Amino acid sequence: MDGIIKYVFHRERPFVLNRKQPTETDAWLIRRVLKGERNAYALLMKRYQKLVYTIAYRMTGRVEDAEDLTQECFLRAYTALSRFRTEQGFGPWISRIISNLCLNWIDKKKRELPATDDALDNLSVDPRRSVETNELQMALQEAILRLPSRHRLVFTLRYLEGHDCRQIAQIMEIPEGTVKTYLFRARQKLQKQLRHFWHGG
Amino acid sequence: MAQSIMLCHQATERIQEYLEQSLTDQKKSDLASHLLDCAACRKTLDDMQQLHQLAIQQPIPQTDSDLVAQVMEKIQMHPETLPQRQPHGSLVALLLLVLGLGYAGLLGWHQWVSRLFFPVNPGSWLQRAVNILDDQTAQLTGMQPSWIWPVLLLLLALTLLWNHRTLSRNSGG
Incomplete structure (x- = not known):
């Protein structure tokens, strides 16, 4: 009876806290956030910051844009957190949010500046690009930015977290066959663009 | 000649499927026997494998700003951005x-x-x-x-x- 009273009236429920594993999981952190502990969200963000930022960077090719989109993504995820379902996993869920944000961003950019290729212009002058990146990696990043946005997204998701086509299909909410087509076409285009690096000429 | 072009076209698809590890043993051996005869497709496979490796090793870009702190600040400043609760x-x-x-x-x-x-x-x-x-x-x-x-x-x-x-x-x- 004492335990029941404690469970009903005590905010820190002893039997939940005594279990060790749940404190580590994303689902546990999300529950804390939904109960009003905002700091738990900071922990969650730290876990997924790299993933979200890297997707945004590969899609936009610019540090500033990637930072803006990452922030926007985490804010959106925060407001929509109660709609998150544990069984789908936070990684795929947040990947879907940043993917859609990036695709919208690219579409908007295209509408605003149809003639210029902004991302590519900025790529070579960005001083914060890591210096150790060799020429080939640079060429790949440039070639990726030349891909159509959805092909670019599929390629990024494929190699970033090692997702397979089925997982990418779930993230992007498109059929698996379409993912495969996008990925194959992306690879073919990249191969064509990088061919002269490999075979000289 | 026409059959050869068709086979190369198929082989390109198969090479991609091979990279996705979605080839059956039968298709794999079909591809292998085609590659033995076709230098162009061998080159394609070589390129694709290089691309595969390059993409895997792509460096993760760094950011100087503390994005987590910035988002937390925005969350604290705008209490209206709280998770919507269902009743x-x-x-x-x-x-x-x-x-x-x-x-x-x-x-x-x-x-x-x-x-x-x-x-x-x-x-x-x-x-x-x-x-x-x-x-x-x-x-x-x-x-x-x-x-x-x-x-x-x-x-x-x-x-x-x-x-x-x-x-x-x-x-x-």
């Missing part, structure tokens, strides 16, 4: 409360509850069913038969209400 908790609690009180009334737990929910006698068949259910539970738990269900249901409802109140208070801003 399921309180609805379930209300439902349980009504059920609990109804059941209590059925058992004549308190005169006022009885009058509230069952102004007329519920009838002997219902009373009998309730009695059977109650006796069984009483034997299992050792509680007073008429107390078991109302107490349990009210406790459950109270828990849910309390949870919901805590949630609303913490997120109310």
